[in-house]
Amino acid sequence: xxxxxxxxxxxxxxxxxxxxxxxxxxxxxxxxxxxxxxxxxxxxxxxxxxxxxxxxxxxxxxxxxxxxxxxxxxxxxxxxxxxxxxxxxxxxxxxxxxxxxxxxxxxxxxxxxxxxxxxxxxxxxxxxxxxxxxxxxxxxxxxxxxxxxxxxxxxxxxxxxxxxxxxxxxxxxxxxxxxxxxxxxxxxxxxxxxxxxxxxxxxxxx
Amino acid sequence: xxxxxxxxxxxxxxxxxxxxxxxxxxxxxxxxxxxxxxxxxxxxxxxxxxxxxxxxxxxxxxxxxxxxxxxxxxxxxxxxxxxxxxxxxxxxxxxxxxxxxxxxxxxxxxxxxxxxxxxxxxxxxxxxxxxxxxxxxxxxxxxxxxxxxxxxxxxxxxxxxxxxxxxxxxxxxxxxxxxxxxxxxxxxxxxxxxxxxxxxxxxxxx
Numbered sequence: 502x503x504x505x506x507x508x509x510x511x512x513x514x515x516x517x518x519x520x521x522x523x524x525x526x527x528x529x530x531x532x533x534x535x536x537x538x539x540x541x542x543x544x545x546x547x548x549x550x551x552x553x554x555x556x557x558x559x560x561x562x563x564x565x566x567x568x569x570x571x572x573x574x575x576x577x578x579x580x581x582x583x584x585x586x587x588x589x590x591x592x593x594x595x596x597x598x599x600x601x602x603x604x605x606x607x608x609x610x611x612x613x614x615x616x617x618x619x620x621x622x623x624x625x626x627x628x629x630x631x632x633x634x635x636x637x638x639x640x641x642x643x644x645x646x647x648x649x650x651x652x653x654x655x656x657x658x659x660x661x662x663x664x665x666x667x668x669x670x671x672x673x674x675x676x677x678x679x680x681x682x683x684x685x686x687x688x689x690x691x692x693x694x695x696x697x698x699x700x701x702x703x704x705x706x707x
Numbered sequence: 708x709x710x711x712x713x714x715x716x717x718x719x720x721x722x723x724x725x726x727x728x729x730x731x732x733x734x735x736x737x738x739x740x741x742x743x744x745x746x747x748x749x750x751x752x753x754x755x756x757x758x759x760x761x762x763x764x765x766x767x768x769x770x771x772x773x774x775x776x777x778x779x780x781x782x783x784x785x786x787x788x789x790x791x792x793x794x795x796x797x798x799x800x801x802x803x804x805x806x807x808x809x810x811x812x813x814x815x816x817x818x819x820x821x822x823x824x825x826x827x828x829x830x831x832x833x834x835x836x837x838x839x840x841x842x843x844x845x846x847x848x849x850x851x852x853x854x855x856x857x858x859x860x861x862x863x864x865x866x867x868x869x870x871x872x873x874x875x876x877x878x879x880x881x882x883x884x885x886x887x888x889x890x891x892x893x894x895x896x897x898x899x900x901x902x903x904x905x906x907x908x909x910x911x912x913x
Contacts, residue, residue, distance in 0.1 A: 511851075512851070515849065515850060515851050518849050519849075534740075538856045538858075538859060541852060541854075541855065541856060541859075542855060542856070542859055544850040544851065544852050545848045545849070545850040545852060545853065545854070545855050546848065546849060546850065547849035547850060567852060568850070568851075568852040571850065571851045571852060640866070641870075642751045642752065643721065643724050643725075643751070643752060643753035643869075643873075644721060644750040644751040644752065644753060644774070644777065645717075645718070645721050645750065645774075645777045646747060646750050646751060646773060646774040646777060647751065648747075648751070649747065649748060649751050649862070650744045650747060650748070650858065652856065652858070652859060653744060653747075653748055653858060653859060653862040656855070656859040656862060656863055657862055657863065657866050660846070660863050663849075664847075667849075
């Protein structure tokens with residue numbers, strides 16, 4: 502059993518629609534359920550790359566729905582390392598926060614590369630991150646309970662920025678070399694899984 | 708201790724920004740965490756009324772963040788009863804679903820009263836609801852994992868529709884009589900709580 506042409510086409514089409522210029526950073530989202538829901542949203546809205554600062558996170562299978570297999574998930578030991586690397590690659594970093602004068606998902610500048618940092622559920626963005634980011638972003642709210650669930654806030658931000666960016670770039674803007682690398686790695690994993698399955702079938706009694 | 712003038716003003720201002728013309732129906736969102744996160748999003752985005760068909764739901768305190776106290780939450784024994792009542796009040800009902808030809812949060816008609824129905828996490832919208840709704844709505848997705856967490860999907864739909872409706876009506880559109888009823892009920896609860904607190908303080912030793 503090898504990969505069908507149709508599946509290859511589908512994966513390639515999704516990757517061609519991917520945004521390389523928008524990434525998400527999870528600084529310290531402690532609940533696996535929330536972090537996994539955020540990974541799932543990133544993948545659904547066409548992002549390619551997610552950065553995790555909280556060292557040893559493993560996505561919870563149900564909540565992530567396997568989306569982590571379709572993303573480049575990069576781990577970092579601490580906030581400064583992660584943010585310095587992304588700045589070095591030309592990203593403008595915006596932390597999700599209720600700060601005065603924060604941008605909204607509609608007003609945040611998206612002409613360049615954009616990184617959105619989500620802080621911890623209760624304590625929010627760290628002081629270290631605050632000192633390093635280029636600005637803040639928040640979802641406009643009109644209620645008495647002025648706080649959204651972290652995965653909900655992330656989705657509202659990501660969906661709108663991805664939509665604006667997709668409109669701006671036409672389709673996707675993931676670098677061709679990275680797209681091909683990701684595609685080849687996927688093919689290799691699928692072939693390996695298929696061979697493993699064939700080997701297991703061969704030793705089963707009829 | 709009575710309610711401060713500032714708090715009264717704040718509550719009144721939030722209620723004046725409320726939308727009476729957009730409601731959410733939770734047909735059978737089984738996980739309390741998800742249902743509570745949806746209530747919280749409704750309140751944060753300025754909705755006033757949420758309908759629950761899954762009979763005996765109680766919001767989980769953490770996830771709802773007390774938002775249920777700021778909403779009119781209406782229970783119904785079954786789908787037909789709920790949808791028939793809302794239709795009788797002039798609501799157009801759209802079910803969240805990946806149907807062909809579904810509206811998006813940007814295209815769904817919002818000139819009249821709009822009800823958004825969210826189905827169960829795994830099984831989706833019931834056949835009974837499908838037969839009764841006026842149309843379908845889905846969040847545009849571009850990934851391999853074409854399914855968002857139900858509370859994330861709800862938030863993406865609600866935030867965009869509320870935003871469009873707020874733009875259309877200027878501020879809020881909650882009926883004045885309902886606004887005053889809700890405000891009086893809130894005042895009464897606060898006064899009662901304050902009296903209870905004063906009584907408990909009076910019997911504490913100095």
